[in-house]
Amino acid sequence: MPFHPDIAARLPLLEGIPSLEAGLREPSMRAQMEAFDAYLDAPPPPSAATQLISVPGPHGTVPLRIYTPLEPSQVAGSPHAMVWMHGGAFQFGDLDTKEADWTARQLVQRASATIVSVDYRLAVNGVHYPVPLDDVVAAIRWVRANMTEWGITSISLGGASAGANLAAAAALRLRDEDGWVPEHLVLVYPLMHAEPPVPSESLRLALAELPNAMRLTPRMIHSATENYLGTSHDLPVPGYAMPANADLGGLGPTLVLNAEYDELRASGESFSALLAAQGVDVEQVKIHGMLHGFLNLPATFAPVNEALERIAVRLRPKSC
Known part of the structure; x- marks a missing residue:
């Protein structure tokens, strides 16, 4: 399927940029990239009640932003929650990233769910694995310990790109250390391998x-994963760092959403096959016409709306 027409119409804005690295490094090219990513006519994100808190973790406090519906009737009618991790190659992003904030608000509106967005420590300034994962695990444990206070009866985990890696890794650690698995696991354009598999034809x-x-060239992916690991790929990579290396048995129902035009689609497809081989209930969906990072795009794009709806249906009360 061709690029989504709104994306195809913007491709001339990228002319003259030799690589993504150059586009992010050179000021003039960065301006072109920002113009490509800007959707000034996009509708504002849905409204939600928000609360910023910090919870204890092994490396210090971990900031969380908790999103709930504005209408009290919606809060009372939805006991489901999702702990959500943004992407950014383990090095970029925060609670205000569109992939974090806009996604959370969309899911609150669509599913009347509680969304807990985690501001995990980034792999910068000497921070490496397992610090970001430790933050995510601490955040999930806090949510589990406070379910009654928030009126929550079930918890799902989700994330995008590097955040999907952290969501899956946290599910594996909590399975092994706490004997707990999330209600659903949602992995959007995930990074699950230190080196992505060979792409399909x-x-x-x-x-x-x-x-x-x-x-997203192999060199960029290699650099991001090596920076996260803090060591060479030549060493055995733990399954908690790259979940494709883990025993995946016993995980709950999992949704994998891959972008059609994305090097990491090979990782998402291969990981889905590994899940299925170990008896996990997995649904893999290719979001047509989309590039990596499509959760940063307006929900008015039909493929983005489809992806959000596929996530939301897992969070809605069964009667919805």
């Missing part, structure tokens, strides 16, 4: 259409 053909400024 259909993915190879799709990637050939990507402009250089939108390519």
Whole structure:
């Protein structure tokens, strides 16, 4: 399927940018990238009640932003919660990133659910694995310990890109250490391998259409994962760091949403196959016409709306 028409119409804005690294590094090219990513006519994100708190963790406090519906009737009618982790190559992003804030608000509106967005420590300034994961595990444990106060009866975990890695890794650690697994696991354009698998023929053909400024090259992926690990890939990579290396048995129902035009689609597809091989109930969906990071786009895009609806249906009360 071709690029989404709104994306295709913007591709001329990227002309002259030789690579994503150059686009992020050079000021003039960065301005082109920002213009490509800007949707000034996008509707504002849905309203939600928010509360910013900090919870204890092994490396210090972990900030959380908790989103709940504005209408009291919606709060009372939805006991489901999702702990959500933004992406950003383990090095970028925060609670205000669109992939964090807009996604949370969309899910609150669509599912009347409680969304807990985690501001985990980034792998910068000497921070490496397992620190970001420790923060996420501490946040989930806090939510579990405070379910009654928040009127929550079930907890799901989700994340995008590097955040999907952290969501899956946290589910594995909590399975092993606490004997607990989330109600649902939602992984959006996930990074699950230190080195992504060889792409399928259909993915190879799709990637050939990507402009250089939108390519997550193997070198970039290698650099991001090596920075997160703080060590060479030549050493055995723990399954809690790269979940494709883990025993995946016993995880609960899992939704994997892959972008059609995305190098990490190979990781998401392969991880889905590993889940299925170990008896996990997994649903894998290719979101057509989309690039990596599509949760940063307006929900008025039909494929983005589809992705959000697929997540929301897992959080809604069964009668909805």
